[in-house]
Amino acid sequence: MPRALRALSLSALLALTACGGGEASAPAARRVAIEVSASGYTPSEVRARAGEPLLLVFTRTSEEGCGEVLAIPSHDIRRDLPLNQPVEIALTPSAAGSLRFTCGMDMYDGAIVVE
Numbered sequence: 001m002p003r004a005l006r007a008l009s010l011s012a013l014l015a016l017t018a019c020g021g022g023e024a025s026a027p028a029a030r031r032v033a034i035e036v037s038a039s040g041y042t043p044s045e046v047r048a049r050a051g052e053p054l055l056l057v058f059t060r061t062s063e064e065g066c067g068e069v070l071a072i073p074s075h076d077i078r079r080d081l082p083l084n085q086p087v088e089i090a091l092t093p094s095a096a097g098s099l100r101f102t103c104g105m106d107m108y109d110g111a112i113v114v115e
């Protein structure tokens with residue numbers, strides 16, 4: 001193959017790769033802010049659709065209560081929530097139903113209600 005032609009097909013390949021990344025066309029995750037205070041989660045219920053990418057942003061705003069750990073048992077998610085530091089959790093519900101989220105000791109109650 002002539003060198004010029006080879007260079008051309010290489011640049012075509014690179015262009016194709018750049019377009020085919022899919023990042024730009026993927027739906028952006030919907031951001032949902034959830035405050036964790038002494039009384040639990042606000043909001044305590046998040047409505048979503050199956051297949052909809054979510055970015056849950058949990059911020060614990062109180063030293064009182066027991067919101068230091070956030071758990072989403074159905075997705076094996078367990079994260080520390082440092083005081084006043086937003087913690088992002090990306091999650092795409094795959095089917096209709098209710099995904100519960102709670103504190104480390106299973107006392108607080110929150111749910112992602114998927115339609």
Ligand SMILES: [Cu+2]
Pocket residue numbers: 066067103104105106107108
């Ligand atoms: Cu607890």
